[in-house]
Amino acid sequence: MPETSDSPGLHTMVGPKIAKVNVAQQLKMLREEAGLSVTSVADAMEWSVSKLTRIEKGEVSIQPLEVRALLDHYAVTDANLVAELARLARTSRSRQWYSRHRLAGAYADFVAYENEASVIQAWQMLFVPGLLQTSDYARAVTARTLRADPNDEQVRARVELRLDRQKALFERMDGAEAPRVVAILDESVLRRPIGGRAVMARQLDHLLTLAEDDTKFALGVAPLDLEHHSGLGGSFELLKFSDKSHTDVLFVEGAAGRDFLLADKGSTDRHNALFQDLLDYGRTGDRALQMIRSIRDGMQGD
Incomplete structure (x- = not known):
């Protein structure tokens, strides 16, 4: 898979804990790069502000479909990045x-x-x-x-x-x-x-x-x-x-x-x-x- 980011953990086989943390960091970074506030994104997703905040802190995992929805809202068009973050989200939800x-x-x-x-x-x-x-x-x-x-x-x-x-x-x-x-x-x-x-x-x-x-x-x-x-x-x-x-x-x-x-x-x-x-x-x-x-x-x- 071609590289689309230099962020740690992307395109690396990792376990669920690090996958969760890396998804959280990437989603927060992409939201900020899109110039969107936590409140506006939560409203658009019909989520509570608390849910998005906890996702971005890595306190809770996120479903792959939710990752795709967020990235669509952030206007992320890199298909490889979308697929990789969805994969990491799936990994983060595996029971240990x-x-x-x-x-x-x-x-x-x-x-x-x-x-x-x-x-x-x-x-x-x-x-x-x-x-x-x-x-x-x-x-x-x-x-x-x-x-x-x-x-x-x-x-x-x-x-x-x-x-x-x-x-x-x-x-x-x-x-x-x-x-x-x-x-x-x-x-x-x-x-x-x-x-x-x-x-x-x-x-x-x-x-x-x-x-x-x-x-x-x-x-x-x-x-x-x-x-x-x-x-x-x-x-x-x-x-x-x-x-x-x-x-x-x-x-x-x-x-x-x-x-x-x-x-x-x-x-x-x-x-x-x-x-x-x-x-x-x-x-x-x-x-x-x-x-x-x-x-x-x-x-x-x-």
């Missing part, structure tokens, strides 16, 4: 595995973006990143976080979501365009026996097993005696996408459920630099794995 979890807010967007990222970079100061957790460790850390019994309904729901995220990741890793996970852990994470020493030893074994395929997983460790430590501001996950389908997305999981999802260049550039510092000054490759093995052996020996 995470729909059944009924997620909301920034965390819902994070899970959707993570499910389409080509590179997932995680820095964690407190516990093993969710995508790398064993089920026993996941139950233990979630129960501790919620101050609840491991069999509590809310604990089970969160662990189920985490395991579903892992399942989706591994399914994508078996595909043609396998994503890659780069995780850097504070040394204290490795030494903190969440769930008990036996559970923690199995968790460390799991990390070592994952790291055997370095095309899919790479692990780093920020030692406790690291002087040049750029990660003291807190844990985060940085998502990157193939080609130019979307800008980087930064996720920061906050206390009391106040999560933050940022895509502005200032925030993502800063955290890209922080992550690179952790790679440059921390332990990576065999040195990181040797530390994990040593701590694992200590857990098993006690």
Whole structure:
């Protein structure tokens, strides 16, 4: 299909989340280029202003027929562009595995973006990143976080979501365009026996097993005696996408459920630099794995 726009995501095979965002951005841009207000377009389409606003913010999906109607109103005559935006609209409406979890807010967007990222970079100061957790460790850390019994309904729901995220990741890793996970852990994470020493030893074994395929997983460790430590501001996950389908997305999981999802260049550039510092000054490759093995052996020996 000939190129008709340099906008990220057009003429690129993307998932439903990025498709929705790209349709939203394109429709807003084309409306503004046509010199039309939100109110006038909503009136012409016999929609509420709220509906059009939410479509342009990427909060809701739009039907392909509605896309064609809008583009006709905007006097867009490029048949390729019309067809491509209609295709993206159709993609954006496809139901995904995470729909059944009924997620909301920034965390819902994070899970959707993570499910389409080509590179997932995680820095964690407190516990093993969710995508790398064993089920026993996941139950233990979630129960501790919620101050609840491991069999509590809310604990089970969160662990189920985490395991579903892992399942989706591994399914994508078996595909043609396998994503890659780069995780850097504070040394204290490795030494903190969440769930008990036996559970923690199995968790460390799991990390070592994952790291055997370095095309899919790479692990780093920020030692406790690291002087040049750029990660003291807190844990985060940085998502990157193939080609130019979307800008980087930064996720920061906050206390009391106040999560933050940022895509502005200032925030993502800063955290890209922080992550690179952790790679440059921390332990990576065999040195990181040797530390994990040593701590694992200590857990098993006690």
